Every structure is written in structure tokens, then in C-alpha cells.
Amino acid sequence: MRLFTGLVLGLLFALGAVSVVSCSNDKCRTVNCANGGVCAEGACTCSPGYQGPLCESRSRDRYIKTWTVWDSGSIAPIMIYNVIVSSDSLLTNVKIQNLYNYFTLSINGTVNNIDDSLVIPVQTLMARQVQGKGGYDTSARFYLYYAVKDVVGGLPDFRTMRSL
Numbered sequence: 694m695r696l697f698t699g700l701v702l703g704l705l706f707a708l709g710a711v712s713v714v715s716c717s718n719d720k721c722r723t724v725n726c727a728n729g730g731v732c733a734e735g736a737c738t739c740s741p742g743y744q745g746p747l748c749e750s751r752s753r754d755r756y757i758k759t760w761t762v763w764d765s766g767s768i769a770p771i772m773i774y775n776v777i778v779s780s781d782s783l784l785t786n787v788k789i790q791n792l793y794n795y796f797t798l799s800i801n802g803t804v805n806n807i808d809d810s811l812v813i814p815v816q817t818l819m820a821r822q823v824q825g826k827g828g829y830d831t832s833a834r835f836y837l838y839y840a841v842k843d844v845v846g847g848l849p850d851f852r853t854m855r856s857l
Contacts, residue, residue, distance in 0.1 A: 742784030752806035
């Protein structure tokens with residue numbers, strides 16, 4: 694009986710030691726990813742629409758505001774004007790107003806939380822087709838490369854827009 698008790702106690706001790714060692718190597722034990730993010734090897738992988746070390750920030754929030762921009766292109770002259778970026782019902786989407794100092798209707802954009810880019814998919818508004826892609830430069834300024842084309846005909850105007 695003593696031998697059996699000794700074996701059981703030894704087995705319990707060994708299992709307890711394995712459990713303690715495996716818990717202490719868990720790099721995600723103290724990482725609490727927010728907003729549906731998942732921890733792997735101590736780092737969070739965020740759900741679409743969120744970013745940050747713990748997925749604590751909405752990706753689109755840095756874009757939402759009224760921007761004063763400098764805009765130059767291949768056809769229309771250099772312009773300085775305001776662009777309004779606002780939230781949309783989907784967490785990854787934004788609405789862009791007054792782009793090209795022309796579009797009074799909202800242009801749809803999507804923020805990609807992997808590379809923090811803002812994408813304007815091809816869309817037609819006010820008899821013009823628009824599409825583009827932008828983001829933030831190393832000086833934390835908003836930029837956008839986009840093209841506008843009259844749907845009736847004509848050449849596309851390739852534009853570069855940067856916040857001031």
C-alpha cells in the first residue's frame with residue numbers, strides 16, 4: 694500500500710510540475726487582446742477594424758476629421774481645400790466628402806487594419822468615376838493617390854492629395 698501511495702503521489706507531483714512549466718512558457722498568459730483579437734506567441738492578431746498592440750484602437754479613427762489638403766494632378770490645377778472623412782455603419786468603412794473639391798456626395802472608403810491604408814474602390818458619382826488608395830506617411834500626414842475620370846469621356850486626372 695505504501696508503494697502504491699508513493700507511486701500515486703509521485704505521479705501527481707510529476708503532472709503538477711509539467712503543468713507549472715507549460716503555464717510559465719505561455720506567452721499569451723498575460724496578454725489580453727481586446728475587441729475579438731486573438732493572441733498567438735505573445736502578440737495579438739486583431740479583428741478587422743481594430744489595431745494596436747492589444748487591438749484597443751479602431752483603425753479608421755485616425756482618418757475621421759476635417760482635413761485641409763493640398764491636391765495636385767495631371768489635368769486640373771493645384772488646389773487647397775477641405776476634405777471631410779466621417780464614420781460609416783461598418784467598422785472598417787468611412788465616407789469621404791468634398792474630394793477633388795467637387796464631390797458633394799459621399800465617396801465610400803475602406804480602412805485596412807493590416808497596413809493601415811485607406812482604399813477607395815471604383816465608384817461613379819456625379820458623372821465621374823473615382824478610385825484610389827492612401828494612408829499615413831512617416832510624418833503622420835494623410836495622403837491619397839486617386840484618379841477621377843468623366844464618365845462621358847476624356848482623360849483621367851491622376852491626383853496626389855496630402856494633408857497640410
